[in-house]
Amino acid sequence: MRTELIDALLELLARESEGFDVHRFAQDLAERATVLVPARDAGVLVSFPAEPAEIAAGTGTARDLVRLQLELGEGPAPECLHSGSSGNGPWPRFSAACTEAGYSSVHTLPIDADGEIFGALCLFDVGGNTHPVGPRLAHAAALRLAHQRDLHQLGVRLRHLQTALDSRVVIEQAKGMLAERHKIGVDTAFEGLRRYARDHNQRVADLARAIVRVATRCGRTISDG
16 A cells, blocks of 8 residues: 555656646546545545636546535535635535435545645545545645646746737837838837827737738838839
């Protein structure tokens, strides 16, 4: 069991960053938990910056029970996601659904690392004395999600910087074209560009792109002629 646990933890931590699929990751976590904890079924709730809504995964009917908790706004998984603790309920509708599905118990763990909560791991009908395995799996999953979150945020910042750089370049091009065409200074050209954009409720960068596009097209037409 110790070797299997180590292998599972390493697998969770060593996922490829390129093309990372958080849905597949959550499902793998649930499947591993049922074997290693062990539990009859496992459900996973994950909140991830790149996704518009919380992700539910699980084995058996556990995934449906995680989704039900989100729909009802009650249960240990959403409680865990928002506070870091599953609390003690009561959750009458969720409890009734568990009973109807044939589960007698649910043990919920936060998927957290360094005070950050990424979701919850719900273990249904846990057997044996291997509870320590669950927290280790949840913690490893949180570390991997934190790493992927950081990569995602870095990518967003880099895209914003690239957009800002592209905008600056095209504005400089438009300033130069206007200055040359109207025989004015580049500062005067920029003031005129900014004033026209403001008066017509346009972004300066969008107006600059239009100017460059038209000037480039006209230049090609004259050259072709």
